[in-house]
Amino acid sequence: MEVMRIEAQTITHLQDWLGKTESLEDTVTAAPIKALAATLDRPDPDPSKGSFLPELWHWLYFLPHARQSEIGPDGHPKRGGFLPPVPLPRRMWAGSRVQWLAPLSVGDEIKRVSKIQSVTHKAGRTGDLIFVVVSHEISNQNGLALVEEHDIVYRDAPGPEDKPVAPIPAPSDAKWSKTITPDDVFLFRYSALTFNGHRIHYDRKYVTEVEGYPGLIVHGPLIATLLVDLVRQSIPNCKLKRFEFRAIRPTFDINIFKVSAKPDLEKDPSGKTISIWAEDHEGWLTMQAIAVLA
Known part of the structure; x- marks a missing residue:
């Protein structure tokens, strides 16, 4: 029987x-560009x-x-504030769909207009889920450059009898x-770069004793960035027209994980x-994504 916890x-x-x-x-x-390049261990020239x-x-x-x-x-x-005050304790960046219309460059004056597109409630076997979709439009001095939809999922903390989703x-x-070897310094640097104070990414005592996870959680957007970075490394000088990702399972800093890619020739012979x-150390899928090159 499904549980309803939100009135x-x-x-x-x-x-x-x-x-x-x-x-x-x-x-x-x-x-920030120079700092993220250093965090990703990229030998990029200094941006100007x-x-x-x-x-x-x-x-x-x-x-x-x-x-x-x-x-x-x-x-x-x-x-x-801007996001609705959802009364559920866990919030996850579950996925995004991004489209690039024009490049952004160092020195650009940029503006982002965000809008709450939908607020959806679902009652699952482990309680309530709230899905919030936020759209972002980013413009520079030349006009609209980037459009993004950002999926946020709110859920209750799992109970002792809740079974994990099958991998x-x-x-x-x-x-x-x-292969990526995460550690607390790697996660801390990304948290600092994105001004993300969420303790699940750097406070081991909190994440294990309060949230009940086995280790620090690797940021979803960091994994997505690593996926795109793999494409950039594998196909030099490529530019992306579209990217979308969906988080499947959490990734923890206590084990290595892997990011992988291949051209989808069945879908697009070009x-x-x-x-x-992305997959964890046991070979289970943790994030799924598609990139379309310009």
């Missing part, structure tokens, strides 16, 4: 956030004015700046692969559609 009037209240918008401005500066901003590295900008008094016990900003084996026919995925 109907709460769901109705959350629907009030539909259509809400937020507008932010920023500048594509060189320092006009340098191309690699795909997905727009996540280094428009960062949340909640005051310290507005931070909750898990390190996230307290609920409310899915990762594909075994990769053309390109890279070779411009790339199937990409």
Whole structure:
């Protein structure tokens, strides 16, 4: 029997956030690009004015700046504000769909307009799930450059009798692969770069004793960035037109994991559609993605 933990009037209240918008401005500066390149162990030349901003590295900008008094016990900003105040303890970046219309470069003055596209409730076997879809449009001085849809999932903490979702084996026919050895310094540097205070990524005592996970959780957007970086390394000078990813299972810092890719020639004989995925140390699929080259 399905469990309902959120009352109907709460769901109705959350629907009030539909259509809400937020507008932010920023500048594509060189320092975060240089820092992320170092974190990913890339031998990139130092960026300068006009340098191309690699795909997905727009996540280094428009960062949340909640005051310290507005931070909750898990390190996230307290609920409310632009995002709806969902009364469920766990929040996950479940996936994104990104389309590049024009390049972004160092020195660009950029603006992001965000909108709450949908707030959906589902009652699952382990309790309630709330799905929030946020759209982002990023423009520079030349007009609209990037469009993104961002999927956020809120859920309850699992109970002692809840069974984990059955794992899915990762594909075994990769053309390109890279093994990643995560550690707490790697995760801390990415948290610092994205001003992400969520304690599951750096506070081992909190994540194991309070949240009940076996280790620090590798950020979903960091894994997505590593997937795109594998394509950039494997196909030099390529540019992406579209990218989408979906998180499948959490990845922890206590084991190595692997990112892999191959051209999806069945779907696109031109070779411009790339199937990409991440898998854990046991070969279970943790993230699934598609990139389409320009």
